[in-house]
């Protein structure tokens with residue numbers, strides 16, 4: 623049965639000791655997965671791991687927005703020429719207290735990478751943390767030119783979910799939607815129709831409740847899919863199939 627992890631970081635150093643085993647387990651459990659970049663080195667490392675059922679996205683996370691200069695954009699463009707690079711990401715804005723990159727620098731890095739996605743006709747994987755208004759105003763502007771996108775690891779209000787849907791974007795839930803205290807997140811999830819829904823792990827982070835506290839790995843997306851199937855009142859088969867089809871549609875992957 624199809625099941626896809628639309629967002630993981632298998633190049634992360636937390637997998638250095640046993641990456642080959644994790645990748646083998648992931649491909650046993652899943653149809654395919656997408657490895658997402660956070661900066662130039664992790665984008666490069668992600669592209670180095672692509673194979674038959676492993677795809678990559680390249681991009682610079684808002685933490686590292688100050689590194690997005692002309693040379694960086696050129697390097698991302700070169701990496702994106704690989705046919706298994708299916709998106710630009712993760713990119714966006716992050717106003718959480720631990721991010722000391724100034725907001726204007728983040729906005730410039732975000733816009734430059736959105737311009738690259740438009741140029742290359744690639745969809746975008748968006749990271750947003752506590753930056754709803756500014757993320758929305760920038761994406762409102764870019765959405766008509768973009769080849770689609772996903773709000774990854776969704777964490778926001780019902781209003782924000784509706785805004786994201788109005789751009790024609792997908793909304794992706796990670797393991798945190800299964801946490802007992804995630805009531806607000808589940809309230810927002812109520813407005814997401816099945817044809818706009820994706821699931822992801824964000825591995826090695828955010829292991830779902832059933833395996834909480836462990837290092838997360840792509841196969842654990844099953845727990846999130848099972849949880850959401852029950853939440854939406856559909857069968858697990860239906861939810862895993864639909865989310866796999868949606869991810870294939872977003873990333874232009876023909877299975």
Ligand SMILES: [Zn+2]
Pocket residue numbers: 629630631658712824
């Ligand atoms: Zn991520």
